[in-house]
Amino acid sequence: MTTGNFFAIGEQKAFVAFSHGRFDKMEKYTPQEIEKKWQKVWEDEAVYKTERDDSRKKYYALEMFPYPSGNLHMGHVRNYSIGDVVARFKTMQGYNVLHPMGFDAFGMPAENAAIEHGIHPAKWTKDNIANMTAQQKGMGLSYDWDREAITCNPDYYKWTQWLFELVYKKGLAYKKAATVNWCDKCGTVLANEQVVDGKCWRCDSPVVKKDLAQWFFKITDYADRLLKDLSLLKGWPERVKTMQENWIGKSAGLEFSMEIPELGESVAVYTTRPDTAFGITFLALAAEHPLVEKICAKSDKADEIKAFCEKVRQTSDIERTAGDADKEGVFTGLYCINPFNGNKAQIWVTNYVLAEYGTGAVMGVPSGDQRDWLFAKKYGIDIILTLQPKGAKLKLADMTAAYVEKDGELVNSGRFTGMEMHAAMDAIMDEAEAKGFGKRRINYRLRDWLISRQRYWGAPIPIIYCDKCGEVLVPEEELPVKLPEDVKFESGAKSPLATSKEFVECRCPKCGGAARRETDTMDTFICSSWYYLRYTDPKNDSAPFAKGDVNYWAPVDQYIGGIEHAILHLLYSRFVTKVLKDEGLVDFAEPFTNLLTQGMVIKDGAKMSKSKGNVVSPEEIIGKFGADTARLFILFAAPVERDLEWSDEGVEGSFRFLSRVWRILDIKADAINSGNDAYDAATLTADEKKLRGQLHRTIKKVTVDIGERFMFNTAISSCMELVNHLYTFQDKELNPDLARETAKNLLLMLAPFAPHITEELWSKFFVGSVHKQSWPKCDEAATVENEIEIVVQVNGKVRDKLVIAADADKTAQEEAALALPKIKELTAGKTVVKVIVVPKKLVNIAVK
């Protein structure tokens, strides 16, 4: 028998001659041997190699590439199993499918390994990638490995640096001194998106504030488009879109200025409730507001103010954002003027106004804002009522909270008194604009993306500092700026790159004078914000990708990954795609047309983790049962979007099912082999027709379940039902033609789930690779049943059943139901009020 290719027909016959007969003569299902064999064949024969073909319809299936931690975990197995089903199914449906894999290979753990064990990050990463790739290959995934992208390779990060330069040239990258999020444990800064509940997203340790000069990407310039285009993403979960919407946090309001006579200056405030402006009794400043210093120069309370600000600055984000954090402040002794009515308002420095949002100064309206209410009550600040429900009278003395409804009528508001709230809002903004002290303004919660990292294992920022020329981009032809080898891996406020003399010292590209390189590296989220584009043209060394390739393959038709990236990676990728679109480098504005967020794999009700000791290793499971069983179980045990409870018994069940498939095809091997591919189904017995009917109903269901509903669990369960049905023929004659038809279609349907066993069985009976076949078609005629069972209800309760010709009309169905002895008995002596007939389903008789 030849290896490295599929069996020829003669050889199949030889196999069958050997295998027919009773159980004890059978060849056992040994996944370990079969899987290795076919993985080698697929690789040798380049079965999953993909090429662009403009005459064919493409489909791009993608799973989020992993960080090379060293080992696959069950979450990866689930992710890749889902993606592989999609890719194989679409291939069988005739699409030209792109299904690539790679590694998000820059990042902290590699560097920590260097610090702790003295292994170079590059070596650590390379070894881990080798190990994980072997595990991925052991799963039998249909990747085109020739397209692999590894972000830490110079031929990849060259283009990450190129992307930085593009963003820079568009004026969307800038360096500025700012108060930034700092994670002590990681020894680096973090973008806002990477701080979760005041803690580092990666290591969970508290984030502190630090003043540093850092590089930013102006993602805020794209805030509105990132928000608006969410509506284009029909194939995204609503949940993810809502999260992005919240994150962007658009609000519309008025920015206006208030004079501070004692300083001869004015202060800008932003509000979404200009309708309440006549109720201003104080001004609340953030402790970090620039005006605070000037106030201190004038105020006799300078010491008290300074002490308060210091205290606020010391407070961590976790404490500051705690829901019940106390509102505190100090009165500065100074006043500002409400431009709407000329009233004086006390200026307070507070702990509840955010410096980063709006203008860092807020008008205090105790009657219309709960926070201001609490603050005013605490410090005895005046309260003026300006809004009340229509037709009702509010009395300040009776109120226990601010009136915050966006509904009602204005009071105590000068010429606006009596106006409906929304009309007043517009009128007040009109007045502010007309008089020139205010302007309508849109505000976003989204901040610019902080992209510098004080770490070694990342793509160096391609910037050179020259004393004469200032900040200069490294010329494109000199990219990549490679990572130096002679560094000291120590965590601290400075990047390890700063310890490499060879790296830091350079010539200015403009004037040729002595200059220094930027020593920060880029956030790894930049590397992963464009990798899906690189797959379309992974070996290109003159551009990140060719336009023809990227526009043929991308955008990604189906993206699959965890919900944890709902904001981070998915927001950054959308931003980068839009920048590239504006630059004319890609033709699409959104990178991922459809998004599937898979659920977690849990055990004993909790996420698998080393500390809980509930980790199940994929390697172990695959070693014991084979990859097909592991894949099948993980797809069968729960719908893809829901969390999946791991069950060792369930895995055995999946193995049992595959063994049953193996066995029944072996039992029927003679029939399958002697059957014809084309035959007249009319000659089948009644039992056989039933089997054939189920076969084609199964094809129909599986096609819909995989292709339209992503219900892989029910697709598999209907295949199980079909196999159960086939077993009713195990000791009975089965028409060879039908046996062949059933085996063929069953293998085709199972091929995306269990690629190895189906390939092995296919090779015993059919020619070529099962993975190169077309997806089966349902013969509608076969699914039609001659007789159907009808449910007969009396007053909505099932009382009997009725078998009737499938083409019986409504009247015949009703008559047959009423003629049933049991129904006659139940309706005797009662009045039939109504008879509802649902054709081919049920008859319901309402009686009194």
Next chain:
RNA sequence: GCGGACGUGGCGGAAUUGGCAGACGCGCCGGAUUUAGGAUCCGGUGUCUUACGACGUAUGGGUUCAAGCCCCUUCGUCCGCACCA
């Protein structure tokens, strides 16, 4: 506090459009086979009831000939947002 998702046997889950609730799998019980065990094959398995039958999809109500599905109420679980002015 606000927004969203979810709640079905002992367990994972199914029911796609308002039409037999519990498909399929696990577990459990029984039978066949076997020297035995295991494996395998077959059958059973929501609850109560001797049976007839009654009850049953978190809770209480409503719409309907008919509700797991639609409407309202309450409870619970999970997720997101939360001093964003």
